[in-house]
Amino acid sequence: MSIVTTSTVSSTPMINKRVVVDWMGIAPFLIFALLFLILPTVYLVAGAFLTPDGSFTLKNIADLFTPTIMSAYLISIKISVASALGGAIIGFYLAWALVLGGLPTWIRHAFLTFSGVASNFAGVPLAFSFIATLGRQGLVTILLAHFGFNLYGTGFNLLSFFGLTITYMYFQIPLMVLIITPALDGMKKEWREAASILGATNGQYWRMVALPILWPSLLGTTLLLFANSFGAIATAIALTGSSLNIVPIVLYAQIRGDVLHNANLGYALALGMIVITGISNVIYILMRMRAERWQK
Numbered sequence: 001m002s003i004v005t006t007s008t009v010s011s012t013p014m015i016n017k018r019v020v021v022d023w024m025g026i027a028p029f030l031i032f033a034l035l036f037l038i039l040p041t042v043y044l045v046a047g048a049f050l051t052p053d054g055s056f057t058l059k060n061i062a063d064l065f066t067p068t069i070m071s072a073y074l075i076s077i078k079i080s081v082a083s084a085l086g087g088a089i090i091g092f093y094l095a096w097a098l099v100l101g102g103l104p105t106w107i108r109h110a111f112l113t114f115s116g117v118a119s120n121f122a123g124v125p126l127a128f129s130f131i132a133t134l135g136r137q138g139l140v141t142i143l144l145a146h147f148g149f150n151l152y153g154t155g156f157n158l159l160s161f162f163g164l165t166i167t168y169m170y171f172q173i174p175l176m177v178l179i180i181t182p183a184l185d186g187m188k189k190e191w192r193e194a195a196s197i198l199g200a201t202n203g204q205y206w207r208m209v210a211l212p213i214l215w216p217s218l219l220g221t222t223l224l225l226f227a228n229s230f231g232a233i234a235t236a237i238a239l240t241g242s243s244l245n246i247v248p249i250v251l252y253a254q255i256r257g258d259v260l261h262n263a264n265l266g267y268a269l270a271l272g273m274i275v276i277t278g279i280s281n282v283i284y285i286l287m288r289m290r291a292e293r294w295q296k
Helices: 002-047 059-063 067-100 105-118 124-134 139-146 160-184 191-196 202-230 232-240 247-256 263-294
Strands: none
Touching: 002 160, 002 232, 059 202, 067 105, 067 160, 067 202, 067 247, 067 263, 105 160, 124 139, 124 160, 124 191, 124 232, 191 202, 202 263, 232 263, 247 263
């Protein structure tokens, strides 16, 4: 009995030490999340219901429904939907070609590496790259002009809804490739073989077997792309300045100051963005959980 007691007592400090070490390992992330995510979010939510002098009010929330701000939300949603759908469709076919298209393995590895870099390439560098490429004096614009094609004569404008959408798609497409590739890898060969034995064509297999299984992943990833572009601000400001009235730019103007400066209205705008992106991310998580059940 004494031996068992001694063993139990001696093992307890080791267990506690391991727990302490484990918590120390994730402590930097927890502190970072607390300081730069949780506390700022709480501050924004609280500020949305306060006046500049600290009194409680619902006016900031009511002001979100004014025509100007509603128009900004509408434009932001349209750009996010367009870039998410474009990124999802093109990204899915690229991922399909990498996983199921019979391409050499080295091409897949190289493309996935590039996608990892490109999906994080945003902000001022991305805006400058597109201006240098598709701006009025951009490389592609000048090259097309040498062949007698006036790109801007067709009505194209990089500093517009369409221009910002294709700019966002630069990081939306590779992000779609990175997320949907594991889902395509999870498609079991037995499913295709069973469908072939039962006489299904390739089109019937995709329509009746593959796409229903991939649908939660496709929908969830598209919603993630929507949330990803809805909150982008640095690229939009660097590319269009204030010429495009989207929510992040309106929010930036309210917080940094303009003739109608109202920081608390900016907090309310941020709260609206948090709600929209939060709903998108929750649905994405639910769709991903459902897809993982099929692919286990």
